[in-house]
Amino acid sequence: xxxxxxxxxxxxxxxxxxxxxxxxxxxxxxxxxxxxxxxxxxxxxxxxxxxxxxxxxxxxxxxxxxxxxxxxxxxxxxxxxxxxxxxxxxxxxxxxxxxxxxxxxxxxxxxxxxxxxxxxxxxxxxxxxxxxxxxxxxxxxxxxxxxxxxxxxxxxxxxxxxxxxxxxxxxxxxxxxxxxxxxxxxxxxxxxxxxxxxxxxxxxxxxxxxxxxxxxxxxxxxxxxxxxxxxxxxxxxxxxxxxxxxxxxxxxxxxxxxxxxxxxxxxxxxxxxxxxxxxxxxxxxxxxxxxxxxxxxxxxxxxxxxxxxxxxxxxxxxxxxxxxxxxxxxxxxxxxxxxxxxxxxxxxxxxxxxxxxxxxxxxxxxxxxxxx
Amino acid sequence: xxxxxxxxxxxxxxxxxxxxxxxxxxxxxxxxxxxxxxxxxxxxxxxxxxxxxxxxxxxxxxxxxxxxxxxxxxxxxxxxxxxxxxxxxxxxxxxxxxxxxxxxxxxxxxxxxxxxxxxxxxxxxxxxxxxxxxxxxxxxxxxxxxxxxxxxxxxxxxxxxxxxxxxxxxxxxxxxxxx
Numbered sequence: 001x002x003x004x005x006x007x008x009x010x011x012x013x014x015x016x017x018x019x020x021x022x023x024x025x026x027x028x029x030x031x032x033x034x035x036x037x038x039x040x041x042x043x044x045x046x047x048x049x050x051x052x053x054x055x056x057x058x059x060x061x062x063x064x065x066x067x068x069x070x071x072x073x074x075x076x077x078x079x080x081x082x083x084x085x086x087x088x089x090x091x092x093x094x095x096x097x098x099x100x101x102x103x104x105x106x107x108x109x110x111x112x113x114x115x116x117x118x119x120x121x122x123x124x125x126x127x128x129x130x131x132x133x134x135x136x137x138x139x140x141x142x143x144x145x146x147x148x149x150x151x152x153x154x155x156x157x158x159x160x161x162x163x164x165x166x167x168x169x170x171x172x173x174x175x176x177x178x179x180x181x182x183x184x185x186x187x188x189x190x191x192x193x194x195x196x197x198x199x200x201x202x203x204x205x206x207x208x209x210x211x212x213x214x215x216x217x218x219x220x221x222x223x224x225x226x227x228x229x230x231x232x233x234x235x236x237x238x239x240x241x242x243x244x245x246x247x248x249x250x251x252x253x254x255x256x257x258x259x260x261x262x263x264x265x266x267x268x269x270x271x272x273x274x275x276x277x278x279x280x281x282x283x284x285x286x287x288x289x290x291x292x293x294x295x296x297x298x299x300x301x302x303x304x305x306x307x308x309x310x311x312x313x314x315x316x317x318x319x320x321x322x323x324x325x326x327x328x329x330x331x332x333x334x335x336x337x338x339x340x341x342x343x344x345x346x347x348x349x350x351x352x353x354x355x356x357x358x359x360x361x362x363x364x365x366x367x368x369x370x371x372x
Numbered sequence: 373x374x375x376x377x378x379x380x381x382x383x384x385x386x387x388x389x390x391x392x393x394x395x396x397x398x399x400x401x402x403x404x405x406x407x408x409x410x411x412x413x414x415x416x417x418x419x420x421x422x423x424x425x426x427x428x429x430x431x432x433x434x435x436x437x438x439x440x441x442x443x444x445x446x447x448x449x450x451x452x453x454x455x456x457x458x459x460x461x462x463x464x465x466x467x468x469x470x471x472x473x474x475x476x477x478x479x480x481x482x483x484x485x486x487x488x489x490x491x492x493x494x495x496x497x498x499x500x501x502x503x504x505x506x507x508x509x510x511x512x513x514x515x516x517x518x519x520x521x522x523x524x525x526x527x528x529x530x531x532x533x534x535x536x537x538x539x540x541x542x543x544x545x546x547x548x549x550x551x
Contacts, residue, residue: 048517055502056526060533091413218464221440221491232465239467303385303412306460306471308441319458321446324383334442334460342494371517 012037016353020049024127024357027367031344031356038352043345050371058331063089063163063298066331071157073335074369076119078158079112079148080311086161087242088307088318092300093163100288101165102244107178107281108151108160109243110274114185115144116312116364117267124264124361125196128205133195140188143181150177164294170285178282182275189271196264206261210347210359213258220343224314224336226363229266230258236310248277260362267364299324313337313364335372337365387412394435401431417471422457425474426483429459433488437461437470443485443495445503449529453477455505459485476505484510502527519544 019030028049034042054073058066070085071078083105090096097105122137145155150171152158160167196202212222214230227234233252237245253269255262300322308317314336321330340363347359387410395409398418405428408419420428432438441460448454453475462469476482484507485492496507497516504525507513514520523537541547 048515048519051517053526056531056533094413218439219490221442221489221495234465239465301386302383303387304446305413305415306442306469315441317442317460319442319444319460330444330446332442332444338494338498339442339491342491346490 054372062326068159074366077116077312079108082161084309084316089163091305091307095294097165098292099286103285105243110278111144113274113312114271115141120364127357127361165291209260209355211259221339225266229255229262248280263362335369337369341365419473422474422476429488439464440489447529481506481508483508
């Protein structure tokens with residue numbers, strides 16, 4: 001017991017447990033809040049409920065066998081995970097995907113970025129009490145999932161790519177279906193913006209909430225839309241282009257204040273930019289083989305590489321050490337969600353309880369990737 | 373265990389030496405602490421002694437590499453210094469990257485990077501959780517992904533793929549095995 005004098009006011013510090021089963025934690029994530037009245041004075045994150053030991057599994061599987069596992073980390077953006085993994089192994093093998101495969105990879109990953117952002121938007125708005133946007137975003141996301149399903153039979157854990165190229169040949173009507181989607185989609189984005197961007201309640205809930213400055217982002221190793229909303233135009237598709245991103249014209253949307261509203265604007269704009277990339281790519285899918293010449297049995301030379309890509313949530317990286325055997329010697333995944341989640345404490349500090357769910361939503365993390 | 377059949381291809385990484393003004397500057401600043409500088413498939417790295425890692429990170433923060441991308445460990449049980457610590461640094465907002473590597477034996481304690489990068493906090497906790505490496509000066513060194521009372525460090529090479537802390541599983545989950 002403390003001997004400090006107590007008044008009724010300073011005696012009511014309350015510890016509130018949120019999760020692991022809580023609708024707005026977006027997965028099994030437990031947050032312990034220390035409250036002073038309505039104000040949050042401290043937080044503690046408890047994770048690991050979905051830990052499956054993906055990195056350990058990676059050491060026990062061959063390079064080709066491990067590829068489907070990566071889809072199960074960030075299951076909202078499985079295509080991006082697969083792209084990062086394939087590019088990493090290709091770098092280790094000094095191989096490159098065929099031109100046709102590269103363009104299709106860009107189309108599918110950008111579609112996946114839109115699908116990921118749509119799920120974020122719907123649930124983020126739902127957290128704020130706006131139910132309608134969720135139905136709308138699910139409707140458009142369904143169109144993207146249909147394209148994935150037609151292409152590879154799976155909607156979420158797609159395993160769309162193989163080391164050296166694509167898993168499948170494109171189906172008849174792929175271009176038309178993608179074209180129809182991107183022709184339609186900008187109008188749908190306008191529709192969401194009519195519902196939200198100028199909405200007084202939406203703005204009041206988002207503006208000035210959960211501010212993370214550029215300097216904080218640097219210290220906390222934060223990447224992705226959260227970093228760009230703080231005004232830093234860092235996007236690996238521009239600075240370290242992969243899979244032919246350098247040939248597409250697109251802008252990097254940035255915010256100014258690094259608050260929740262800016263992160264909303266940045267992600268909305270990113271969806272428009274993704275549409276722009278797909279529009280350019282779908283017109284120029286070259287003919288040719290979908291698989292480069294890579295050995296059937298993959299045994300990269302001894303060495304270690306790191307390959308990072310711009311996934312919807314931030315920088316997704318693979319650090320692979322090869323000992324010239326069939327399995328990777330070490331398979332490290334740099335999960336953007338895990339590392340971005342660390343900044344949660346900083347963002348919540350001093351916020352009100354009601355804002356906590358908005359701040360959790362704006363970070364857009366997926367627990368499957370945080371825990372691996 | 374040491375002898376390998378002689379027909380095998382090279383068993384060391386075919387890295388190219390990397391020498392330029394930048395490396396010379398770092399070498400001059402940290403005399404004798406930079407053991408190697410090389411690049412492999414375009415990824416550059418410095419191999420340094422464990423004692424200078426934090427100072428080097430601080431030095432590089434001022435000289436361009438001011439973003440900690442990732443921190444991880446590779447376990448080589450046959451080596452005398454079995455753990456190879458890998459820090460991946462980048463230029464904030466730029467394309468250049470650099471890795472710092474250092475090697476420590478089992479049981480050695482290394483200085484924490486959290487005073488330089490707050491983001492190193494959870495990365496080091498994960499490394500502690502998975503490899504059992506302790507960090508000096510870490511504000512909150514607990515397990516992060518596994519339960520606090522768990523025995524063993526799964527990413528060490530001697531830890532089996534189906535191995536688990538049977539006592540913990542039995543007493544907390546009431547089952548014989550999670551497999």
